[in-house]
C-alpha cells in the first residue's frame with residue numbers, strides 16, 4: 744500500500760519538519776497551497792508540499808463524476 748504524504752503543520756518544529764522532508768531546516772518554508780511546511784528553498788526545493796502534490800496527482804477513486812454509473 745502506498746502511504747499518502749501528510750501535510751506538515753506549520754506549528755511543527757523546523758528541525759523535525761526538515762527531518763521529515765529530508766532537507767535542511769534552513770530550506771523549510773510554507774507551502775503556498777495549504778500553508779503547511781515543505782522543502783521550499785534550496786537546490787532541490789519542492790515548493791508544493793508532498794501532501795498537495797499527492798492530492799494533485801489524482802485521488803484514485805473519489806471523483807464524483809466518474810464514469811461507470813449503472814442504472
Ligand SMILES: [Zn+2]
Nearest residue numbers: 774777792795
Ligand atoms: Zn501543501
